[in-house]
Amino acid sequence: MPKQQLSLAPEALLYSGPLTWEQIPRVVDAAMAHGAPEVRLKLLISEQPLTKIVPDSMDTTKCRMSVIQRGTSSVSARLHGRYGRGGTRVIDGRFTAIRHPSQPAVWAILTDASSEFLRRPFRELLRHIHPRPTAPILRTPQLESLLALLQAQSTLSEMRISQVGYRARITSRGASKSVERDRRWTDLSLSEAFSEALEGGQWITDVSASYELHGGKRAYARLSRYAVFTFERHSSTAFLAYMERAVAMATEWYQFLKNRHRTRERLFHSRPFSINFNSPALGSGDQVVLLAKALRSIPKVSCTVLHSNPYLHAVMVDYRDGSTYEILVLSDSGLTVIPQGRATVRSLQRLCSHVFAGFREGSLEEVAYAI
Numbered sequence: 001m002p003k004q005q006l007s008l009a010p011e012a013l014l015y016s017g018p019l020t021w022e023q024i025p026r027v028v029d030a031a032m033a034h035g036a037p038e039v040r041l042k043l044l045i046s047e048q049p050l051t052k053i054v055p056d057s058m059d060t061t062k063c064r065m066s067v068i069q070r071g072t073s074s075v076s077a078r079l080h081g082r083y084g085r086g087g088t089r090v091i092d093g094r095f096t097a098i099r100h101p102s103q104p105a106v107w108a109i110l111t112d113a114s115s116e117f118l119r120r121p122f123r124e125l126l127r128h129i130h131p132r133p134t135a136p137i138l139r140t141p142q143l144e145s146l147l148a149l150l151q152a153q154s155t156l157s158e159m160r161i162s163q164v165g166y167r168a169r170i171t172s173r174g175a176s177k178s179v180e181r182d183r184r185w186t187d188l189s190l191s192e193a194f195s196e197a198l199e200g201g202q203w204i205t206d207v208s209a210s211y212e213l214h215g216g217k218r219a220y221a222r223l224s225r226y227a228v229f230t231f232e233r234h235s236s237t238a239f240l241a242y243m244e245r246a247v248a249m250a251t252e253w254y255q256f257l258k259n260r261h262r263t264r265e266r267l268f269h270s271r272p273f274s275i276n277f278n279s280p281a282l283g284s285g286d287q288v289v290l291l292a293k294a295l296r297s298i299p300k301v302s303c304t305v306l307h308s309n310p311y312l313h314a315v316m317v318d319y320r321d322g323s324t325y326e327i328l329v330l331s332d333s334g335l336t337v338i339p340q341g342r343a344t345v346r347s348l349q350r351l352c353s354h355v356f357a358g359f360r361e362g363s364l365e366e367v368a369y370a371i
Contacts, residue, residue, distance in 0.1 A: 009034035010112050015078075015094045018071030021101050024108060025236035031112060032233060038220075039235065042109040042118055043227035043246060045254045045345075046133040050097040050107050051075045053129050063124040073099040081121030093117040105254065106247050107133070118228065134346045135226045136250035137353060139361055140204045143223050144194045146242040147209055150221065151190055153241050156211050161186050161193035162220070163208035168201055169281070169360055179358060181205070203361035213237065225356075254345060256364055261323075261343040275355060275362040276334040283332040288312050291335070294358030295327060298350055316351070323347035336367060 010031040019027060028039045046053070054075050058065040062083065068076040076096040083089045093113025100106040111117060126132055138146075151159045165183045186193055190209075197204055206224035213219065219234035227250060231238060260271040282288055292312060296303045300319045307313040312329035324340040325348070337351065355362065 010036035011094065014039070014110055014112060015068050015076040015096055017069060019074045019096055019098050019110075021073075021098055021108065024098065024110065025239040028110070028231060028235040028239070032231070032235070036112040038230055038232040039110060039112050040115065040118065041229045041231070041239075041243075042111075042135070043229075043250050044097075044107045044109060044133040044135055045105050045250060046107055047105065047131045049099065049104070050129075050133065051099070053131075054097065054125075055128070058125065058128055060124065060128070063121045065121075065125055068094065073101075077125075079117070079121040079125060081124060083120055091116050091120050093121070095122060100247055103247055103251050106250055115228075115230075132346060134254070134349050136253045137349065137356065138223070138225055138227055138246070138249060139356075139363065140194070140197070142249055143204055143207055143225070144190065146223060146246055147190050147207065149245060150209065150211065150238050150241040153237055155213050155237055157214050159190065159209055159211040161188045161190060161207060162210045163206075163222075164193055164197065164204055165206040165224075166197055166202040166204050167357070167361075168203075179360070203356070211237075226353075253364075257345045257348045260339040260348070262339070262341055270339050272336055272338045272367040274334050274336050274365045274367055275352065276365050277360050277362045278333065280332040281360050281362075282311075282329055282335070285310065288329060291329070291355075291359050294354055295351075297358055298354045301347075301350070318344075318347040318350070321347055325351070334362060 013027050013031045013034065031039060051070055051072065051074065054067065054077065056067050063079060063081040065077055065079050068078060074096055076094065078094045079092070081091045083091060093111055095109050095111040098108045098110065163183065163185050167179050167181045169179060188196070206222060208220065208222040210218060210220050213234065217234065219237065220232035221238040222230035227246065260273065262270050282291060288308060288311065292305055292308060292314065295314060295316065302317045302319070304315045305312065306315060312327065314327040316327060317324050321344050323343045325343050326338040326340065328336040328338065330336065337348070352364070
């Protein structure tokens with residue numbers, strides 16, 4: 001096949017026409033067979049169909065967008081962004097958003113562009129979509145369970161963890177930050193890699209696995225906290241192994257955070273929840289101070305600390321959408337979030353994201369009483 005024809009094949013396969021969820025593994029494998037080095041899939045949750053709320057075009061100081069095709073269950077577009085001083089850094093790419101057939105709020109964003117494409121121009125597009133879609137968060141045990149589904153496939157002869165990105169608490173007294181972040185190359189089994197992280201007090205933000213299919217064909221898969229799945233050489237085995245479970249996790253997470261603010265139907269009672277660290281992570285005043293620092297780091301959110309000794313009571317106001325909630329630390333193993341008159345899923349997601357990134361990963365749990 002001529003080189004020019006080869007380079008255009010992934011574009012035609014991924015973006016030129018409507019796609020359905022069931023077609024994803026076949027189309028992605030075909031795109032990689034025709035020259036795409038890797039393909040990324042990002043899960044998003046949107047209250048409104050992306051086919052309706054993605055604009056036909058967009059032109060901002062940072063990014064331009066134009067729609068390539070729009071169908072009933074998918075929409076494709078090209079994004080062109082300029083970043084850095086003087087706009088010297090160009091990030092260009094395409095994506096297709098595809099709706100899940102049984103969970104219509106869940107969408108898969110497919111792209112063969114670089115990871116920077118999702119972090120820069122695609123994120124810029126999301127800022128101009130209303131209501132803005134939300135990215136689910138996958139915690140360390142969930143990442144492990146998804147990879148366990150891949151490892152259990154009968155078509156695999158071997159799977160090894162090749163790279164781990166992680167964060168860990170800094171316990172030194174008087175430290176200016178609470179978390180260190182790092183990445184390491186490994187050649188470990190799934191259980192060894194996650195056991196090592198757990199024993200080291202780490203939580204995993206992304207993990208890469210290499211696996212061999214029967215017949216000697218090798219493939220690579222990478223999973224990240226913000227539900228970005230990267231495929232290299234072969235995708236259908238991994239996609240069919242864990243994507244439906246990932247969709248279920250995203251849906252469960254969304255339903256957990258949804259409708260927690262005070263409403264007339266609940267007699268204006270709030271539905272609080274807790275972030276449980278499963279350890280005395282807040283056992284010292286220094287750690288409480290570092291948690292407050294993580295809360296203050298959330299962009300476009302004000303944090304007013306009403307009380308901080310010995311425990312924390314803070315009021316948070318999200319200026320992006322008007323959400324308000326209170327944070328209470330009443331024990332050394334977790335915090336309680338009390339949503340107020342308005343508290344969107346996206347605002348609560350940002351809270352969880354910054355706590356996990358800037359302080360420590362925790363599990364979301366129901367509080368048994370309404371406030």
